[in-house]
Amino acid sequence: MLYFAYGSNMATQRIAARVPARFVTTALLPAYRLAFHQRGGDGSGKCDIVPASAQSAVYGVIWEMASHHKPTLDRYEGLGAAYNETWLTVTDLASDRQFEVQAYIGNLTALGLRPYTWYKHHVLAEAREHGLPAYYLRALEGIEAHQDDNAERHAREMALYAPIEPLMSAT
Known part of the structure; x- marks a missing residue:
């Protein structure tokens, strides 16, 4: 099955930690906008897609x-x-090839939510790794985020981006 990730599941490390998945391509969903108004279990704003102009x-x-593997991803989402x-x-x-894809849409939305800095980082x-357009990156950079008071969660989420240490060979 094909799954369209527009938020933190775009992260190769994050999706791999959840389910085995193979990158297919980057894609555009017209007439929608990205919103960070989905209430996460931690109370912060998560990504959602909303019909727009x-x-x-x-x-x-x-x-x-x-x-x-879809039921596993369904549980995460x-x-x-x-x-x-x-x-x-x-x-x-x-x-310009079109694909029919499955995506998740927010069910617990609220005004005024902001993502944590680690979520915005995901x-x-x-978006940078997959070469999304510069104007889209600038829009993402402009999203107001706030620091997670849970330092352990922040560190755990950011650890996905830690460089992998090369294996040392025994001599």
Whole structure:
């Protein structure tokens, strides 16, 4: 199955920690906008996609995963409580080919939520890694975020980006 990630699941490290998935391509979802108004279990703002004007668009990553891994991802995303699922048509940025993809849409939205800095980092780091357009990166950079008071959670989330130490060979 094909899954469209537009938030923190764009992060290769984050999706790999959740389910085995293969990168397919980067894609554009027209007539939607990205919002950080989904209430996370930690009380901060998480990503959601919202229908918007024809001039708006959300960029993201298409992952392919075996359908038997979907229930695991559904649990991470809180399917049925935090998020619902939908099927959308997105366009490959490289070839203009269209894909039918599964995506999650927020179910617990509220005004005034902001993401934690580590969550914003997930979204921004992977948007950069996957080469999303510069104007989109600037918009993500402009999202107001706040520091997580839970230093342990912040460190755990940021550890996904720690460089992997090379194995030392015994001599």
